[in-house]
Amino acid sequence: MKRFALLATAVFALSGTAIAETQLTVTHGAVTKATYIDLGETGDSVGDQRIFQFDARTGKDDKPVVTDWVMTTTGQGAIVKGMESRMTMAIFSFDGLAKDTILLQGIGLYPMVGSTLKSDTVLQRAIIGGTGKYASATGTVTSTHFQDNTWQHVFDLD
Secondary structure, three states, X not given: OHHHHHHHHHHHHHOOOOOOOOEEEEEEOOOOOOEEEOOOOOOOOOOOEEXXXXXXEEOOOOOEEEEEEEEEEEEEOOOOOOEEEEEEEEEEEXXXXXXXXXXXXXXXXXXXXXXXXXXXXXXXXXXXXXXXXXXXXXXXXEEEEOOOOOEEEEEEEO
16 A cells, blocks of 8 residues: 555656646737738738737736737638638746746637737637646637727636
């Protein structure tokens, strides 16, 4: 029995950092203007990128969060007329030093004119990892763009 307890303790200790929270909420106001890189055909086209960095706050304890985003246009008008699909990679840094981060990735439909989701839109993406206390994080993040141009991102960690 003693051996089993020691083995269980060792396995738990070596399994990585445990994520204490199972849900985090991050909020922010309007996003900053994106840096637009015209990588595809001239003008808005498949392959173009939008890059953002802006500050946010945690919902529970109002701590600062830095967010970095890269969006790449992957299709235009094929699914819904006037909308384009964009693959997104984002990093939320919870400690200000890029030590405790959560990475998300996904695809969504965006207006062909503009850089962000339409107001009153909800989009879910995958949590694909993290660093520090969020190392090996998985789950989903649900992003909501409200009518007043504020945003909420709810991270549901597995």
